[in-house]
Structures are given as C-alpha cells and as structure tokens.
Amino acid sequence: MRKIILLICLSVLFSCKSKKNSTTVVKLPEKKSDLVKLEDVEAVKKDRAYDVGKRLLESCNTSKFKNYSSTEATDKVRQNATREKISAICKKINQRNGRFINLNLIDITRNKKTDELIFRYNIGYEKKLYQRELFITVNADNKVSAISTKEVPAKPL
Secondary structure, eight states: OHHHHHHHHHHHHHHTOOOOOOOOOOOOOOOSEEEEOGGGSOHHHHHHHHHHHHHHHHHHHHSOOOOOOTTTBOHHHHHHOOHHHHHHHHHHHHHHHOSEEEEEEEEEEEETTTTEEEEEEEEEESOOSSEEEEEEEEOTTSOEEEEEEEEEOOOOO
C-alpha cells in the first residue's frame, strides 16, 4: 500500500514539472487599404467619381439614364449599368428614401493591392429616416470600375 501511495506521489510530482514557455511573435497582417487625403488625389479622379455618382442618382429623379462611355467606365460597369437594372434599383430606393438631393464626400481609401481609389459618399435624400452611402471605385486608368450603395445601419439611441 505504501508503494502505491509513493508511486502516486512521484507521478504527481513529475507531472507538475514546469514547462518552458516558448515565446511566439505574432505578426499582424498588413492593411489592404489606407485613407488618402483629399489633396493627394488627382482632380480628374475626384471629378470622375463625383460626376458618375451624381449622374446615376439624378437619373433616379428624372428616370432618364445616359449610358456611360468607354472613357468613363470599364466594360464590366457598362454592361451592369443598364436602364432596366438602374430603374428597378431606383424605384426601391425612391420608395424608401424619397428623392435624391445631394452627394457629400466622406472619405477616400486607396486599395494597396490594386492601386484603386474608393470614394465613399453620403447620399442626401428627402426622407431622413434612412441613411445611404455610395461607393465608387476608380482604377489607375481613371475609369470607374465599381459602383455600389448600401444602407447605413441606424445607431441606437
């Protein structure tokens, strides 16, 4: 019986032996994008993003959409921006938000991997219940390569 207790005590003693802690260095992933100052962006790119966004949103008020030219947008954007698709989207947005009033620049982000600029705008509508943002991506060739909009979630009171 004493031998069994002695073996149990020894096994507990050896199992509680301290172990060396290996120090691990955690490398943070590199940011894919960074904010850009308004002054650092070429005027051509700023104007292109604003004009394309404003023209798109004003077409929701007038129901007259002028297709983008090959110098303004990439082929992918031109294929996706058809009158039918835009009128369907505008109908949904106008019912919920009212008529388009203005477009205000919030920030500009540069995608380091693709060297594209992403312009984020706040869209002003008649109804102030829901806020929407417009994202316009301009590539290195000064062409709009993506247009998207999303509703900003309401902040709780």
